[in-house]
Amino acid sequence: MATSVEGIAHELNLENVDPLPEDFDPTGVIKDPLPPLVNDSRVGVNVEGNGEVKKEREIVLGRNVHTMCLEVTEPEADDEVTGEREAYMASVLARYRKSLLERTKHHLGYPYNLDFDYGALGQLQHFSINNLGDPFIESNYGVHSRQFEVGVLDWFARLWELEKNEYWGYITNCGTEGNLHGILVGREVFPDGILYASCDTHYSIFKAARMYRMEFEKVNTLTSGEIDCKDLKAKLLCHQDKPAIINVNIGTTVKGAVDDLDLVIKTLKESGFNDDRFYIHCDGALFGLMMPFVKRAPKVSFKKPIGSVSVSGHKFVGCPMPCGVQITRLEHISALSSNVEYLASRDATIMGSRNGHAPIFLWYTLNRKGYRGFQKEVKKCLKNAHYLKDRLRDAGIGVMLNELSSTVVFERPHDEEFVRKWQLACQGNIAHVVVMPNITVEKLDKFLAELIGKRAVWYKNGTFQSPCVASELGNENCFCGLHK
Incomplete structure (x- = not known):
């Protein structure tokens, strides 16, 4: 337990x-202090409907940390x-x-499963376990956990329907590294390819484009946060002379939207791109491990023409350190590989040294929970997410929940201290709660009670209007004076 x-x-x-x-x-x-408020002369301020001035938080390099180091x-x-x-x-x-x-x-806004117990692994913390080089090739360094790493990789390869002799992968140090590697593989397969990613895509994909000096196109999204395949098609038709490298989101960062993989593939082919002229990376940081256990969810599978999939290990799985899993086709990896005499191994990873403890934590969880355990936790998360959405809606708070998601998106709280207390991730006029296995109904009730009580103060019991979130969540999900 x-x-x-x-x-x-x-x-x-x-x-x-x-x-x-x-x-x-x-x-x-x-305590983590709030960053200082900006001066009005330096940055614009927002004036609320009640006439109050709401100052923006300032992000200044070094200042935040050194107030509490x-x-x-x-x-x-x-x-x-x-x-x-x-x-x-x-x-x-x-x-x-x-x-x-x-x-x-008071942890609600970030997709980390804090419900774990790895007490049995404490006996290993005295060892410097480092998985140098290729997971499938023995290195001179003997204090490693490759046997656990390959076991975890085999489990995920089965989940995504790729045979042992057809895949290559490794345990990454975080989800961003998985995305960096997936896009790098795509770039190596198609050196002159153009990267396409939706506006709601995680920032690491655009970081990859900058790092690899890739030409890229931002694709519009629907209100749900899902990629707009009509806009994708329009942009593909403008660049038919170059291969396409596509990032498909299996759960976007802010809205939890799942791009329609089958529709993306159909759009590529309708635009004149056959299987040998495109590469698809699936960013499944959070929902990539949840979706296989949702009955109505479309399947992410290497039986479809995709090139790689990555997930985070510290999110839904629940791991005390950041880590992730990256799987790609073995046929693609030779372009990245290089022999390293110092290691007596080959390397095709992003990082050199890799955390050898992370594969053991993942292996331990997969053995404890298995498919049935994850299926049970997914069901719990979705049920509690719908509970939160319904309670917010009943309170007249603008809210949206995508069908295949446990990310509940709602109007941004007025008070920055409240946001900080509940560790809410915010973007513009919206915030979200990511319902993970450790988020109970009791915890949600405490959050709801405090939020509803605070709103009565912020908006003077309805004297002043709450912000309009129709442009972010759609008219049907907004409860401002114009749309309710």
């Missing part, structure tokens, strides 16, 4: 920490580690852990 936040809090024993200097508070919680203090040159120094460090870590407990209680 996963350890609850309350269980961890009960386990946390601050009383045993050695005495500290009088000016040090061992019970305090390390924990300074490293150097011991004396001839000083051994003393009990006092150990006590100080232990108390800082205890405070930090306490702050993590508090922040975990």
Whole structure:
């Protein structure tokens, strides 16, 4: 069973920490301060319907972090580690852990499954496990976890219907690395290809275009966040002389929209692109592992003409460190591979050293849950997402939930402190809650009660109108004065 936040809090024993200097508070919680508000003269301000001025948060390199950094203090040159120094460090870590407990209680806006228990793997934390080079070729470095890594890769290859002798892949350090690798494979297959990605695509895809100096086209999206295949076709027809490299979103970052893979393939062929003139990368960071367990969902499969799929391991799976899985066709990988004598191996990855602990965590979860376990968790997430959507709608709050998603999108809260407390991801006039396996109905009820109470204050019990979100969510999902 996963350890609850309350269980961890009960386990946390601050009383045993050695005495500290009088000016040090061992019970305090390390807080992340809000960035300072900008001056009106520097950046435009938004004026709300109630006449109040709402200032934007400022993002300034370095300023946010250095307001709360924990300074490293150097011991004396001839000083051994003393009990006092150990006590100080232990108390800082205890405070930090306490702050993590508090922040975990109010975690709603980012797609991380915090419901996990890897206590059995604590025995491995004393080893520097590094999966250098190719997962399928032994390196001189013996402290690795390739046997776990390949086991995980085989599981995902079966999920996406690709035979063992037809795929290549590796455990990445994050979802972005999976996207960078997928687009790189596409670029190597078609060096003169044009990258097509929707406006709602994750920023890592556009980062890849910049890094690889690729020509790319941004494609419009529907209100749902799904790629607009009419606009895709129009842009493809303008570049029929060059191959197409397409990013297909299996769940967009903000709205959780799933691009219609079959329609994208049909659009390519109607535009004159046969299978040998396009490469499709599927970014399934969050929903790539959820969708196979949704009955009505279209299938992502290598039996279709796709080139690669990537998912994040720290999202729906639930892993304490960022990681991911990248799978592509073996036939494509030779263009990327190079022998590395230093490793006595071959390498076709983005990074050199790779976290050898991550494959073990993924292997452990896959063995504990399996297909049935994931199917049960997906069902729970979708059910709770619909619960949240219905409650928001009942409260007169503009809200949207895509059919195949657990990402509930709604009007952005007026108060930045509220956004910060619940760790909501915001974009323009909208915010979202990503319902993960650790998000319970009780937690959603607490969030709803606070949000509804705050809105009564923000909008003076209906005296002032809430913001219009029709352009982001559609007229039918907006409850402003014009659309309700």
